[in-house]
Amino acid sequence: MxxxxxxxxxxxxxxxxxxxxxxxxxxxxxxxxxxxxxxxxxxxxxxxxxxxxxxxxxxxxxxxxxxxxxxxxxxxxxxxxxxxxxxxxxxxxxxxxxxxxxxxxxxxxxxxxxxxxxxxxxxxxxxxxxxxxxxxxxxxxxxxxxxxEMVALDQCHPGYGFAKHKGYPTALHMEQLRRLGPLPEHRRSFKPVAERLALNTDIID
CATH class of the missing domain: 3.30.420.10 (Ribonuclease H-like superfamily/Ribonuclease H)
Structure with missing residues (x-):
């Protein structure tokens, strides 16, 4: 804080x-x-x-x-x-x-x-x-x-495009979420993330 x-x-x-x-x-x-x-x-x-x-x-x-x-x-x-x-x-x-x-x-x-x-x-x-x-x-x-914060996260995980979309559910973010899976920083209660987690494949932890 x-x-x-x-x-x-x-x-x-x-x-x-x-x-x-x-x-x-x-x-x-x-x-x-x-x-x-x-x-x-x-x-x-x-x-x-x-x-x-x-x-x-x-x-x-x-x-x-x-x-x-x-x-x-x-x-x-x-x-x-x-x-x-x-x-x-x-x-x-x-x-x-x-x-x-x-x-x-x-x-x-x-x-x-x-x-x-x-x-x-x-x-x-x-x-x-x-x-x-x-x-x-x-x-x-x-x-x-x-x-x-999103720019810093993008530097750690450049594949997701956080510096561009700032974490909002744009087409780019949704596609990379589908391809790469959620990060620990993703909100697991949000529907697109929860649906991707349900696939339970190649999740980054």
């Missing part, structure tokens, strides 16, 4: 929270929480999916440098298989908020539900990553962090 920084005195600390990686067949579901500093605005914040990879990479260190606090957390493929993807996503979000170096007064959660066990008041906002800058910032941190 990665985190940073000390906050200055502020009237009301609001954390934006978002996740990335519910749909992929492989890897962690990643969440981030960000408390922005009103005195240090960041231009260009929006839903990470609306930004180019280059722009996200530019904003990633800027958010970390200018935010009052930020945290990145995740739930593992094993936790996803055990809990299901929804509950694992909630767990990753909870961990992200708890990982902040300061406790916010309010957490704004992208989506239609709030994770349990937060240390503060919470409000769910549908399409919040387009409406709330702090959620946009969290979206960017989570997206860049998870994409980097």
């Amino acid at each position: 990665a985190q940073q920084r000390l906050n200055s005195s502020a009237a009301r600390l609001i954390a934006g929270v978002d996740e990335v990686g519910r749909g992929p067949l492989v890897g962690n579901v990643v969440a981030a929480a960000v408390i922005l500093d009103p005195s240090r605005p960041i231009e260009g914040l929006t839903d990470s999916k609306k930004l180019s990879e280059k722009k996200r990479e530019q904003l990633f260190p800027l958010i970390q440098a200018r935010a009052l606090a930020w945290s990145i957390a995740w739930a593992s493929p094993e936790e996803i298989d055990q809990l299901n993807i929804l509950h694992a996503t909630m767990l990753a979000m909870q961990r992200a908020v708890l990982g902040l170096s300061v406790t916010p007064d309010l957490a704004l959660i992208d989506g239609n539900r709030c994770p349990p066990g937060l240390p503060c008041e919470a409000q769910a906002i549908v399409k919040g990553d387009l409406k709330e800058p702090a959620i946009s910032a969290a979206s960017i941190l989570a997206k860049v962090y998870r994409d980097r």
Whole structure:
């Protein structure tokens, strides 16, 4: 779990929270929480999916440098298989908020539900990553962090194309999953992986 920084005195600390990686067949579901500093605005914040990879990479260190606090957390493929993807996503979000170096007064959660066990008041906002800058910032941190995880996994297992599809069930990923079998990092409860495992041939462990 990665985190940073000390906050200055502020009237009301609001954390934006978002996740990335519910749909992929492989890897962690990643969440981030960000408390922005009103005195240090960041231009260009929006839903990470609306930004180019280059722009996200530019904003990633800027958010970390200018935010009052930020945290990145995740739930593992094993936790996803055990809990299901929804509950694992909630767990990753909870961990992200708890990982902040300061406790916010309010957490704004992208989506239609709030994770349990937060240390503060919470409000769910549908399409919040387009409406709330702090959620946009969290979206960017989570997206860049998870994409980097997929690039690293691609370097270890180049045959699957993870750097290209980031673990989503593209035609390339489905074909390589069929040919090569699941890795330990694959989510075994997801249907395409479970079906391939059922064949029980040449599985990489």
